[in-house]
């Protein structure tokens with residue numbers, strides 16, 4: 001990816017997330033940021049800009065607020081088809097679990113995805129990623145998991161790699177072969193099949209291994225087996241935990257020292273302590289609770305317990321057909337009750353930590369030059385103006401992304 005040079009100037013309010021500055025967000029007013037070869041080389045008040053950076057090509061923010069590019073650490077956005085019909089059924093009273101047990105849910109997206117060619121998949125995925133990028137996402141994690149056989153999981157991982165090659169966004173690929181148990185297997189037999197046949201083919205194309213560990217899906221023992229096998233193939237562990245029930249996933253994440261445990265709608269105080277002690281990031285997905293009409297996860301309690309919290313879209317056709325991080329920030333504030341400062345930090349630095357990416361999610365020397373320039377004077381507008389695109393321009397590694 002190109003490594004740009006830019007002087008991002010006239011920033012009315014800059015969110016740095018620099019712990020050496022005041023407050024959680026380390027806000028600087030009337031700021032300038034210099035980016036050379038794609039990386040931040042200087043951050044400060046406009047009047048202190050050293051002469052050596054004054055001649056970089058200028059991107060004038062005209063007094064707007066700037067935040068680090070969003071890091072969306074949990075998405076399933078490579079899929080074919082849509083499930084508007086199921087969404088309608090849920091609104092008329094059927095439950096997600098009932099629809100899943102009747103052959104709908106993940107399985108119906110698997111059928112559509114298996115029938116899609118590599119070029120079909122790329123053609124439907126690119127516009128989703130472009131919409132995310134326009135809304136300020138500069139790094140995205142994308143899971144496989146709608147293939148559930150070697151051929152289609154590999155095709156999905158190929159699509160994910162093609163997105164990384166085609167668009168100016170950094171993509172982190174995750175292997176989620178254990179998304180649900182496909183017909184013809186029981187859970188143990190399918191994990192056997194994944195570990196012996198599918199993982200060896202898929203692991204070269206992924207950075208992480210994920211499992212949907214929950215009631216009616218994979219048990220803690222099955223998830224442990226999958227994640228340990230993933231580790232033997234060089235994949236870091238992350239998991240869908242405690243989404244549908246108190247199913248032990250959060251404790252497993254802590255036991256394995258997983259980089260993240262995601263969803264966490266059904267956790268208790270013991271789970272929170274275990275996550276904090278393990279240094280596992282809690283990735284919360286407020287778009288799921290919103291779309292499923294369920295209570296939001298206990299975000300403030302996780303924060304207060306000292307757990308690192310990230311926010312992500314969980315973009316998927318079943319439980320959260322939501323692509324943009326500003327909308328997720330708005331939900332985290334208005335529905336989950338996070339302060340705007342916690343929400344913005346979790347959508348930027350929290351997401352970076354959930355992916356093990358130290359060089360982003362903050363704006364300080366050495367970080368990637370990834371920024372969202374807002375259409376507004378303050379980061380508060382991300383939650384305050386949720387229905388109009390709050391991000392005006394996006395800068396990736398020092399280059400303006402074409403609108």
Ligand code: NIG
Pocket residue numbers: 076105106109212240243288314316317318319320
């Ligand atoms: O994160 N929890 C598992 N996977 C997705 C749902 C996938 C689907 O319904 O297609 C999630 O919510």
Ligand code: FE
Pocket residue numbers: 074076240314316
């Ligand atoms: Fe998910």
